[in-house]
Ligand SMILES: O=P(O)(O)OC[C@H]1O[C@](O)(COP(=O)(O)O)[C@@H](O)[C@@H]1O
Ligand SMILES: [Mg+2]
């Protein structure tokens with residue numbers, strides 16, 4: 625396809641601004657800086673071990689692997705990706721501050737740079753346990769308005785806004801092709817990185833998630849810790865044609881939430897990392913501010929649905945920067961069904977042999 629037939633990300637943002645004149649140049653500049661970080665990360669991910677970028681990040685001072693605030697071992701690419709996000713975004717005057725999975729506290733814009741009105745929250749590399757095995761990973765970002773005092777240092781409280789307040793959200797997926805998915809609250813669009821031009825080209829307009837699906841994604845090794853509504857839902861899917869759903873289901877688990885979200889965006893499906901009883905100090909696996917909220921915003925903008933199972937995820941007011949939460953998202957009818965199971969009295973639980981005394985997923 626000749627390039628004149630396709631918009632670059634820059635052209636797309638300019639045209640959006642013409643159509644909706646309320647948007648300002650600062651916002652466009654911020655999105656382009658995020659896109660630049662994603663291009664740099666895409667390049668580093670593609671270089672992989674050629675550039676010595678696989679494996680754990682080792683602290684030079686202690687010569688040991690480092691862990692982030694989540695207690696998770698940081699990969700070299702986690703640290704590098706975080707750095708790329710900071711360096712490409714701190715200088716422009718669009719941001720009041722940043723927060724990341726890899727930083728315990730909010731990042732203050734250095735005093736030599738002007739401060740702006742937006743907050744950038746990101747998971748610089750999602751699915752990073754997949755890096756060394758060469759499976760798709762991605763970066764997730766969320767843009768919020770800073771409501772705190774202008775030009776003052778940002779505080780954790782400034783970031784604790786419900787997902788419904790996001791100005792924009794997106795992710796980059798470093799797969800067979802590198803893609804950037806973006807919502808500014810008016811639907812969802814997708815760009816594919818042309819590696820020769822170094823430009824994100826608009827390839828997916830108005831992405832819509834099918835309302836129905838026969839594909840689900842969940843880490844079944846946690847099944848004994850699930851709450852009854854999730855056990856019921858999975859048991860019914862696994863029972864296939866002979867169960868209450870009377871149809872066959874397919875299962876996928878990539879262990880990169882961003883890659884699962886992308887599959888669901890393109891062909892439908894439902895993803896669950898629900899609240900469970902595995903570790904009472906962790907109400908869920910995924911982080912609300914920089915994983916669940918941006919992906920949830922994108923999914924809802926594409927006609928899908930996101931929930932904690934118990935309540936509307938995008939309405940949850942966060943209580944801390946690195947808060948974890950149970951997440952269910954994807955094809956709207958399927959998510960609604962799972963929500964209804966959370967409301968149903970326990971007696972309605974489907975009695976599958978899989979969850980019986982000697983079943984595979986014992987209760
Ligand atoms: O190890 P599990 O249970 O499969 O969990 C995988 C989940 O953890 C995550 O990798 C967390 O993301 P990070 O790599 O950013 O820590 C999700 O992307 C994914 O869904
Ligand atoms: Mg992540």
Ligand SMILES: [Mg+2]
Pocket residue numbers: 702725747748749750751752
């Ligand atoms: Mg991460």
